[in-house]
Amino acid sequence: MTQDCLFCKILAGELPCDKVYENDQFIAFQALHQVSKGHTLIVPKEHSQDILDMDTDLGKELLSTIQKIGTATIKGLGASGFNIGVNTKPSAGQVIFHTHIHIIPRYENDNMEMWKEKPTEAEDRTLFAQKIISALD
Numbered sequence: 001m002t003q004d005c006l007f008c009k010i011l012a013g014e015l016p017c018d019k020v021y022e023n024d025q026f027i028a029f030q031a032l033h034q035v036s037k038g039h040t041l042i043v044p045k046e047h048s049q050d051i052l053d054m055d056t057d058l059g060k061e062l063l064s065t066i067q068k069i070g071t072a073t074i075k076g077l078g079a080s081g082f083n084i085g086v087n088t089k090p091s092a093g094q095v096i097f098h099t100h101i102h103i104i105p106r107y108e109n110d111n112m113e114m115w116k117e118k119p120t121e122a123e124d125r126t127l128f129a130q131k132i133i134s135a136l137d
Contacts, residue, residue: 007043007098020072025058026065028103035104036112038077040069042101050088054099062101069103079105083114 001008009015010029017029020040031039042065048054054062070082085102087094106112 002047002098005047005098006096007100008047011043011045021065021069023065025061028065028069031102035102036106036110038073038079038105040073040103042066042069042103044099048099049097050094051086051099052088066101066103073103073105077105078107080108081106 001012006015010017011027017027019027019029021028021042025046026042026044028040028042031041042062044054044058044062046055046058051059066084070084073079073082083102083104083106085104086100087102
């Protein structure tokens, strides 16, 4: 637990939350500021700065929790689908530095927009791929 971490305080019971699920490894609760009705956060109980810092074995368990909460979101709220969001580092919008996953319910004709894609030249895509490959451990 980190002293000044909002999510660690929720996990310690120092701050309230609208919990929807909990097991030994994760807690899921309603986001205070919702992108759509039912926007849920899945938070590992083990503190890590972001998903790059998270224990990889815990990461493997995360998928089943995402599936469980996603399925319940569709059934319970009548959502027609959901987006999974992970903001990693400030430039990607991360503001709470404790790993967490956003489950954002989607509804027919909800008029929510995803990010805008741009056409990218083949030579640029190849260059980007090469740079990523060269950085792999």
